[in-house]
Amino acid sequence: MGFIGIGSRGSQLLELFMQNKDVEIVALCDIYEPYLQRDRSKVDARYLADRASSVPMMDEKFATKPTLYNDYRKLLEDKNVDAVCIATPDHWHAIQMIDAVKAGKDVYVEKPLTQTIKEGRTMVNVCKASNRVVAVGLNRRGNDVYRKLAKEIPAGKIGQVTYEFASKKIISFSIFEASGGELFPYGEIELRGTKGNLYASQDGYKIVPSKKGQFQNWKEKELIKAEEFSIPSQDLKDGSNSFATANRSATSWIASKPAKSHSAPWKTGIAQPALHTLQISP
Numbered sequence: 001m002g003f004i005g006i007g008s009r010g011s012q013l014l015e016l017f018m019q020n021k022d023v024e025i026v027a028l029c030d031i032y033e034p035y036l037q038r039d040r041s042k043v044d045a046r047y048l049a050d051r052a053s054s055v056p057m058m059d060e061k062f063a064t065k066p067t068l069y070n071d072y073r074k075l076l077e078d079k080n081v082d083a084v085c086i087a088t089p090d091h092w093h094a095i096q097m098i099d100a101v102k103a104g105k106d107v108y109v110e111k112p113l114t115q116t117i118k119e120g121r122t123m124v125n126v127c128k129a130s131n132r133v134v135a136v137g138l139n140r141r142g143n144d145v146y147r148k149l150a151k152e153i154p155a156g157k158i159g160q161v162t163y164e165f166a167s168k169k170i171i172s173f174s175i176f177e178a179s180g181g182e183l184f185p186y187g188e189i190e191l192r193g194t195k196g197n198l199y200a201s202q203d204g205y206k207i208v209p210s211k212k213g214q215f216q217n218w219k220e221k222e223l224i225k226a227e228e229f230s231i232p233s234q235d236l237k238d239g240s241n242s243f244a245t246a247n248r249s250a251t252s253w254i255a256s257k258p259a260k261s262h263s264a265p266w267k268t269g270i271a272q273p274a275l276h277t278l279q280i281s282p
């Protein structure tokens with residue numbers, strides 16, 4: 001395998017792939033020389049002072065020294081490389097994945113797959129036209145919480161999930177990915193349903209039911225119940241840990257907050273009326 005982008009996430013992936021006995025690391029590529037040389041002592045002091053936790057330890061022990069490249073196109077020409085792992089910044093994913101597939105390599109590419117729909121379509125088309133395997137590092141998608149919700153939400157768990165804007169152009173459910181802390185009080189995703197709001201992270205979810213109000217004439221049996229669900233940190237089939245691979249903030253949002261601190265928004269939480277139904281496919 002060859003690795004393109006061996007910063008924070010790329011180094012985690014390097015460590016995880018190295019745990020597989022059938023993986024041999026033959027090439028590394030990064031444009032930042034200290035990362036490419038795997039030498040933490042050469043990392044800029046200011047960067048270490050500001051963002052030490054994002055700077056990889058770089059203490060891997062390679063069976064044989066990988067070939068180092070500072071141009072990913074050169075790595076793709078390397079005949080010893082069967083597959084590449086791409087963990088460069090977001091705007092590189094499309095072009096590097098497409099070039100890699102065209103160079104005959106299988107690909108693991110980090111999320112977000114792409115930044116635009118056009119790029120995404122091109123990536124899919126290039127992949128389909130090849131016989132290469134392309135996997136996207138959307139580890140949250142494989143998480144038990146989201147797999148459970150992908151079945152339950154379309155089945156009506158919080159009623160109809162809604163768009164907030166009549167234009168249909170802006171989708172009101174919000175997604176916040178990876179390592180930036182919490183966007184919402186209870187997690188990283190908020191879905192507004194006609195029967196309640198749901199807040200989820202990969203650690204669990206919380207449902208804030210709609211209440212009877214001035215304009216809602218809910219019948220008692222139509223109301224849904226408050227619900228909390230949490231999962232413990234779990235070992236994934238690839239030997240990694242769901243928390244570690246997600247590069248998430250240190251504490252679990254459910255575990256870190258006493259139940260009491262959740263109470264105020266529960267009292268006021270009223271779901272938005274349905275304007276447009278959002279179709280969620282698992």
Ligand SMILES: NC(=O)c1ccc[n+]([C@@H]2O[C@H](COP(=O)([O-])OP(=O)(O)OC[C@H]3O[C@@H](n4cnc5c(N)ncnc54)[C@H](O)[C@@H]3O)[C@@H](O)[C@H]2O)c1
Nearest residue numbers: 005007008009010030031032087088089090110111246247
């Ligand atoms: N799945 C997850 O849980 C998860 C977690 C964190 C980050 N990510 C994703 O991983 C990607 C990288 O994030 P990060 O936090 O590791 O950033 P980072 O800045 O630590 O690492 C990116 C690396 O890519 C290198 N790079 C930039 N342009 C390059 C190029 N053209 N060729 C080769 N190397 C190049 C940089 O020098 C840097 O070392 C992002 O797209 C991010 O969204 C995913």
